Amino acid sequence: MRRLVSVVLVVFFAFLMMSRFLESGFFVNELSSNYYIFNSYTEVGSKNIVTGIYLDYRLLDSIFEAGILLVSVAGVIFMSKKDENVKR
Amino acid sequence: MKDSTILKSMSHFIYPFVILYGFYITIGGDLTSGGGFQGGAIIATGLLLMTFFSDVKFNLTKLNKIEKLLFLFIITVSVISLFTKGHAFTNPFSENKRIFLITLNLALGFKVAVGLVNIFESFLEEGDPF
Numbered sequence: 001m002r003r004l005v006s007v008v009l010v011v012f013f014a015f016l017m018m019s020r021f022l023e024s025g026f027f028v029n030e031l032s033s034n035y036y037i038f039n040s041y042t043e044v045g046s047k048n049i050v051t052g053i054y055l056d057y058r059l060l061d062s063i064f065e066a067g068i069l070l071v072s073v074a075g076v077i078f079m080s081k082k083d084e085n086v087k088r
Numbered sequence: 089m090k091d092s093t094i095l096k097s098m099s100h101f102i103y104p105f106v107i108l109y110g111f112y113i114t115i116g117g118d119l120t121s122g123g124g125f126q127g128g129a130i131i132a133t134g135l136l137l138m139t140f141f142s143d144v145k146f147n148l149t150k151l152n153k154i155e156k157l158l159f160l161f162i163i164t165v166s167v168i169s170l171f172t173k174g175h176a177f178t179n180p181f182s183e184n185k186r187i188f189l190i191t192l193n194l195a196l197g198f199k200v201a202v203g204l205v206n207i208f209e210s211f212l213e214e215g216d217p218f
Contacts, residue, residue: 063166
């Protein structure tokens, strides 16, 4: 019963998202992507636009991405230790 | 860990090339596809291959300290532009911009590699459950 309910919910949400996507008529706003394509080499100096974005335009977000890795490593080490070895 | 001669000899043969390829991907991140995160994962793979054929042990607390210091280094390098350009989190140089990109890519790559090695080493230290 629970499995049936979850399947129905998944299908319903997939239908909702697909209908929203089809309503928009596949229109994609190209303003920012065109800006990156034409200006990133002169502003950032990187031939790879992805590197230009994550090391210059969105550097703050990259720092927090690295921070998330740090926190998750600390969490895994804490969880994987045996209980008698944990210092209190 | 189970012993396998093929795994041992092949990992002994291939690990320096894997580490070299990881450095290539990390340093050339601003010219070709790649970057710090992907190259760091490859460097971590090369370092983990060392654990298959030798008794090398990575110290967990030391690795944790190195990762924290690299994180602080990334933050300080990205804040330098506050003094040269007036706003933080951008490139501090107006020419030779690749220096900044390569420095940050290398720092990010080392940080990711140290983190992944740290996770694997903590599982190894836990021991064989069987």
